Amino acid sequence: MLKYALPLQKLIGELEKLPGIGPKSAQRLAFFLLSRSDDEVGELGLAVLALKAEIGLCSRCHNYTTGDLCPICEDPGRDISVICVVEQASDLMALERSGEYEGVYHVLGGALSPVADIKPSDLYIAELLERIREMRLREVIIATSPTVEGDATGEYLRQLIAQLPEPPQVTRIALGLPVGGDLDYADQVTLARSLRGRTKMEG
């Protein structure tokens, strides 16, 4: 079998580890980079290096940031009496894009999973409880993903928060139906879950 030059082999190997990239795409990307100018490839290399060197976690909410606090925690316009708890920073970005939420966040860094050996101490749970105790919150919104792991993590947090003195209200985001979808066409699983998670109408 034909072997590529070592640096090329190494790059292909690294690219293959990326999500959604198979051996063929990795080869294509590597050859593409090889065909570009030194400057262009250098830019990419520097950008990759800067990623880990310059970006860290917000000391308050564990969102990604270049400073000590993330832009959301630094924003004086945000309502700090409400914390929305998410698994990953990417979930936070999704919620931010909705433009619907004005409170602050707390990124857990994952969900509980005994199978994957992820324990409460592996997540930023103690830090969350500390924040709740200090800030005298009005509400904690649990926005972990609607998987078994996300739901169990949410339930675990609810139990912990309930044990705090003067605990804030704890809510869970509702699983909605896809926008623009008629009830007819919404898949049965989504519909069944939406029905189970129905809320009381106030008025």
Next chain:
Amino acid sequence: MLLSLFALVCEEDELTISELALQNFRCYEHVVLELPRGLNIFVGPNASGKTSLLEAVLVLATTKSPRTLHDYELVRWDNVWGRVSGQFRSGEGQAVRIAVTLKGSGEPVDGAAAAPSYLTGAKHLEVDGQTCDAAAQVVGRAPAVFFSPDGLQLVKGAPSRRRRFLNTAIAQITPRHLDDLRRYRRALAQRNALLKQVARGEADGATLAPWTSQLVEAGARISADRERFVGQLSTVAADLDGTLTGGRECLEMRYQGVVAGVSDEQEREAVLREQLDKQWSREVQLGATQVGPHRDEVAVSVNGRPLRQFGSQGQQRTAALAIKLAEAQVIGQRRGELPVLLLDDCLSELDPKRASWLLELLAGFDQVFVTSAVATEALQQSNWTAWYNLAEGAIDQERRGAAGNESQTKREDQRCQ
């Protein structure tokens, strides 16, 4: 009783598969069959590809084979991929196309076509050309029921065999059931992993509660669905078994689970939780969850005696057939349209009288596929709409109109070796 059941269903929609296309599926390289409603009979010697055709229809209905748990076995040997697709029609003229593309095993040989780019995993599901991420989006669109001599295991086999039967049947009635099962299995795996960690002193027992909640929530729904289904099934199966045995036998099916007999949903959750709490120290010792739907059983008895231990082979066989026919009827009642019925090699096991009784019963279904190694007299005299002779790698189809006068033969060009 039987007639009234059919009347109940017949007024509603009619579901049929009008076209079945196979590509590198089992022994078939490429074949497209047009299938009429009514009784379709497939006759051919051993290994002529009869079961594979029925299997293909069940794969479309349930995304799974009745013969194997390994999907790659369905792909024609030495091929990297295979595909089955089918056009289904319901009585209102609505059509749905389901396609399942599968990854084969091993390395491609020279000249074998590369897999299509959309086949990124082991299996790709499609409804009307749209990719489906979950089986629950496919199952229940076009239900089917498959029965072969191996179906005897339904009464003779281990409890897991009967749970699998319930899973597939209920999923075709309520696709949501698949989601419950998936969540339950996931919660069970997580809870068991945690129990082992607790036993080793690596985790705090207090962290078990959220997993128990997940388990209990999905588990209560699963057991409610199972109990309801078994209740309906039992009545219909007893009736059919009674007819098959000339009224000599009384078949009974009973759902056995920790939360059997509790009708209120919240109450079910509470009972399951209570049972789990009781087992707590044993569970830690064993590192595994001891109660719940994963331990459920369906007790099948004839004249009050458990069929699994005390039934004769003959009794077990008729009971299994009765249960599968009942499954088709209950699915029909609950959905308002009867499933496509797939009977593989079943007639050879019945004496002539029962065989003709069965063929008569089949007339109540909208579409039935029956296979047989020999063209028995009962088959020839039945009211078939299409007759297929499978031999030497070809399928000959002969059609008969409703009146039974026009008849045409069509030769499908396909290969099966």
